[in-house]
Amino acid sequence: MRVLLVGDYPPPHGGVAVHVQQLHGYLRGCGVDVRVLDIGKGGRPAPDVIPARGAAPFALWLARHVATGWTIHVHTSGNNPKSWVLAGMVGSLPGPKSPRVITLHSGLLPDYLAASDTRRSFVRVALAGYARVVAVSDAVKSALVGCGVPAEKIDVLPAFCASQVRPGPVPSAAEAARSRRRVLLSMAHHPSPVYGRALMFRALRELAQTWPDVGLALFGPGLESEAFIRDVREARVAGHLEVLGELEHSAALGLIARSDAFVRPTTHDGDSISVREALTLGVPCVASDVCVRPQPARVFAAGNARELARVIREAVAAGLMHVPQVDAGPELLSLYGELSSSNGLKSSHEQGSGLGETRHAAQ
Incomplete structure (x- = not known):
């Protein structure tokens, strides 16, 4: 063959x-x-x-x-x-x-x-x-x-x-973020609005009322763009962000594995690899309801920042859960x-x- x-x-x-x-x-x-x-x-x-x-x-x-x-x-x-x-x-x-x-x-x-x-x-x-x-x-x-x-x-x-999900070492910046945040969330970033950055920032502001030191670790392209800086400034979330840039895939998996929850606030989606990777690692995952999500991901109504914040709180409280993935x-x-x-x-x-x-x- x-x-x-x-x-x-x-x-x-x-x-x-x-x-x-x-x-x-x-x-x-x-x-x-x-x-x-x-x-x-x-x-x-x-x-x-x-x-x-x-x-x-x-x-x-x-x-x-x-x-x-x-x-x-x-x-x-x-x-x-x-x-x-x-x-x-x-x-x-x-x-x-x-x-x-x-x-x-x-x-x-x-x-x-x-x-x-x-x-x-x-x-x-x-x-x-x-x-x-x-x-x-x-x-x-x-x-x-x-x-x-x-x-x-x-x-x-x-x-x-699922058999190929293998977390690797993370950069020192990611280890430092984990050590200084009682609650650390992770999210794959992309400059496209489909990825839901602005929505996540609004939810992060609300989460900070419950967890004053909450951190959001972002990895991916576009983290130094003018649009990104503008959204950070308008949402007033700079103190809650851990901006890690583009990571090797194994390092990104290592970061997700060290997170309290992985968030996927997209406005459209197919079948997200990152969602399944998080679940394979046993990390609580919160994702928009724009498509069918694999169990045990927790979903929120797409576009609703308040509900996103609520579901993240529930996911973090529930903690790790290992369920075999396809x-x-x-x-x-x-x-x-x-x-x-x-x-x-x-x-x-x-x-x-x-x-x-x-x-x-x-x-």
Whole structure:
């Protein structure tokens, strides 16, 4: 079995890139011949990761793998034209011995498709060349079915590999933040308003009435922008912030593991990897109700700062809770086995392990 993962690879450590990295690590650990065709902004060398900068190098590498019968698994958001051009290109490339799979990650996808009949028509055509489509939520699946994609072709499977969640050492600034805060919250930051920064700041002001020394550790891009500084000033929360910048993924997991709660106040979401990571680590997690959240995450009404503060208090009071989370790795490995078998490419690894039998999408 040979698998080529096509998508972003860290850095930066966005949701799609982290999942590709996790899945790559899982498959390598299983002895699968796996490579990544990195179409992101990465650049850091990693074993079996091919940087594809520009259309010509990408097309060349892709064609080589298709011609030699690799299973191609595309990972993309699905909420912008570039994403669907990629999907259409990979799905339409001739190569009957090279099965195609695509995972669509974004919670913004349903709104994106609902906005245009042309988009829905293009999506139906772009996905025609894929043997299987993986949607990270029921909402994403419903949107695809609404475009005319056959429901039986779509699996709902969160983009998460619980076995790959491995916290690492944290920077000294994070250790210092933990030592000086009786209550330390953590949050993944992004300059996009979708991440709910302003809402979190309003809730933080309210939490400070209960916990005067409460801290919010922020990690991610955009923490030095003018918009960020403006929001901090307007919300008057500077004394409660621990601004850590962009962290290596293992360090971010280490920070979350040291937090009293992880907060995800987004206005839109697919299936957040960071939420599942926090829960895998046993850390209480508070997230907006914009999509179905895995148990035992606590949800609040999106946009309601007062309710967000209330639910955070409840989560911190409840403390740690370890509940097993889904692992997409075995499910996808089984899917690759099915596709290889149907193409007459079943490997000795599959024959010995019994893979390639009927799968059941995990939720």
